[in-house]
Amino acid sequence: MWFVGLSNYSSILTDEKFWQGFGIPVFLLLVQIPAMLILAIFIGLLYERIKHSEVYRLIFYLPYAIPAVIASIIWSYIFSKTMSPFIPLLKFLGFGQVQLITLSCLPWILLIIILWEWTGYTSLIIYAALLSIPKEYTEQASIDGANYFQAAFYIKVPLLKNTVLILFIFNAIGALQIFNETWMLGGVGNFSLMTLPPNYTPAMYVYHQAFNYGAFTYSIAMALILAAIIFIFSFAFMKMSAKVLQSHE
Amino acid sequence: MRKIHNTGFQMAAILCSVFFLFPFYWVVISITKDISQLYEGTFLPGVPSHMIDNLIGVFGFNHAIFLRWLGNSFLFATMGALLGTFFAALAGYAFRRYAFIGRKLLYILILGFSMVPAFATVLPLFIIFKNIGLLDTRWCIIIPSIVNIFGVYLMIVYFNQIPQELFDAAMIDGAGDATTFFRVGLPNILSGFTTLLLLSFVGVWNNYFLPLVLLNSSEQFPLILGITTIRSLQGFPIYNLVIMGAFITTLPLLILFLVGQRFLAPQLTGAIK
Numbered sequence A: 001m002w003f004v005g006l007s008n009y010s011s012i013l014t015d016e017k018f019w020q021g022f023g024i025p026v027f028l029l030l031v032q033i034p035a036m037l038i039l040a041i042f043i044g045l046l047y048e049r050i051k052h053s054e055v056y057r058l059i060f061y062l063p064y065a066i067p068a069v070i071a072s073i074i075w076s077y078i079f080s081k082t083m084s085p086f087i088p089l090l091k092f093l094g095f096g097q098v099q100l101i102t103l104s105c106l107p108w109i110l111l112i113i114i115l116w117e118w119t120g121y122t123s124l125i126i127y128a129a130l131l132s133i134p135k136e137y138t139e140q141a142s143i144d145g146a147n148y149f150q151a152a153f154y155i156k157v158p159l160l161k162n163t164v165l166i167l168f169i170f171n172a173i174g175a176l177q178i179f180n181e182t183w184m185l186g187g188v189g190n191f192s193l194m195t196l197p198p199n200y201t202p203a204m205y206v207y208h209q210a211f212n213y214g215a216f217t218y219s220i221a222m223a224l225i226l227a228a229i230i231f232i233f234s235f236a237f238m239k240m241s242a243k244v245l246q247s248h249e
Numbered sequence B: 001m002r003k004i005h006n007t008g009f010q011m012a013a014i015l016c017s018v019f020f021l022f023p024f025y026w027v028v029i030s031i032t033k034d035i036s037q038l039y040e041g042t043f044l045p046g047v048p049s050h051m052i053d054n055l056i057g058v059f060g061f062n063h064a065i066f067l068r069w070l071g072n073s074f075l076f077a078t079m080g081a082l083l084g085t086f087f088a089a090l091a092g093y094a095f096r097r098y099a100f101i102g103r104k105l106l107y108i109l110i111l112g113f114s115m116v117p118a119f120a121t122v123l124p125l126f127i128i129f130k131n132i133g134l135l136d137t138r139w140c141i142i143i144p145s146i147v148n149i150f151g152v153y154l155m156i157v158y159f160n161q162i163p164q165e166l167f168d169a170a171m172i173d174g175a176g177d178a179t180t181f182f183r184v185g186l187p188n189i190l191s192g193f194t195t196l197l198l199l200s201f202v203g204v205w206n207n208y209f210l211p212l213v214l215l216n217s218s219e220q221f222p223l224i225l226g227i228t229t230i231r232s233l234q235g236f237p238i239y240n241l242v243i244m245g246a247f248i249t250t251l252p253l254l255i256l257f258l259v260g261q262r263f264l265a266p267q268l269t270g271a272i273k
Helices: A002-013 A016-020 A023-049 A053-065 A068-079 A087-092 A106-131 A135-143 A148-159 A161-176 A180-186 A202-211 A216-248 B006-030 B035-040 B051-097 B103-113 B118-131 B139-146 B149-160 B164-172 B177-188 B190-206 B209-214 B223-229 B239-259
Strands: none
Touching: A002 A216, A016 A202, A023 A053, A023 A106, A023 A148, A023 A161, A023 B006, A053 A106, A053 B006, A053 B239, A068 A106, A068 A180, A068 B006, A068 B223, A068 B239, A106 A161, A106 A180, A106 B006, A135 A148, A161 A216, A180 A202, A202 A216, A202 B118, A202 B209, A216 B118, B006 B239, B035 B239, B051 B139, B051 B149, B051 B177, B051 B190, B051 B223, B051 B239, B103 B149, B118 B139, B118 B209, B139 B190, B139 B209, B149 B190, B164 B177, B177 B190, B190 B223, B190 B239, B209 B223, B223 B239
């Protein structure tokens, strides 16, 4: 048993398919999460400036109530070439046969789904952090002649650093274990609108190894390695949270 | 500061709203359509409306198995939320009130394990349930749902906020642990208790991976897994029924989020004056 266990780990290290699966998490880490954080900061600043902001806060937050599985089903239908409400428009423009649910477009569709799900929630956290910034800071700046945008970008945004960092780590943990969205978009065989390679994300590869390829112990070893990678992020998350808590005291 | 560029900001907010509301709108119009109306791909509700047909279709699918899924979802989520939160509160109480051997170690373990991703624990659960012969029964969803490690961590935090004087007063009055827990502990953490209750309900209701791995027969499925198996005899999804099923699955969540907004949304209190 002991040797089998060890050999599992060593073969994972050389299993290209497992590491290829990290393409999507890395894409989310480098593109989706920064895009979402920038958007959320923008929306957070927006809340301070618009009328009826509580209505918009609720509207933007609502997608968070929808489970990822269902959000992915609905968005995949909206992007499908059969049911999309945009088909008549696309046909009119001469793109009648355009197929969006493809392997190359999928990261971008994933990006839209996750932005839709999480931006509202994230912007609320940003907003809470913005509210905790003492008014005197920006008042002083405006006395000194700074306009609204200068006050926002040079005074408020830098003060959001810790909150944004925590949000980044929190989202990175989610990105590393992404499963539901990609599974609904292309993992469930002929239920989904396309079929994705089994190693499209690390978590999907773990599932396929365990239940479709019968390599159960191998997949558990992979899950543990993935968990260890996630734990590094979690550890950073805990460290950061502790630091922020202390700075508030 | 003067309110400048207000119309610009307002326009941006409206634009964002369109993006965030669009899928909701699309689902609401789509549940009135049959499959050929869906394929027409318009922004308007189906005429004539097939909403009733879709409702009948989804509840009648495969000998009314949808009702069974609905019941399962409520069973899993209610049991998981109530028992999970209650046990977590008991743990929180113990950590607050007692200095026991390994207290600190246990705390670190709880904190660490609350970070372990779900899929890493589901595979071992598969083996455990297989060995004790509970695989593919509703127990293998209920039992793991009761264990809420992050909840335990939250409860420790909540209980630590209760002032020591309250416990001292209860002790002087001769209250035992049970009385102190129910009369002093719980009432003082009620808002946190409610938050955790709602969060766990939503968490179990939405949990897709656990039943996907542990369940095999359709009768044991919760809604979230069930609706992904609404297929025709040829094996293709029946899109109009899937959308209706997804709508019904989401409805309790939306109600919960609107009613319990105070407990579920990130807290702005303390910041708003």
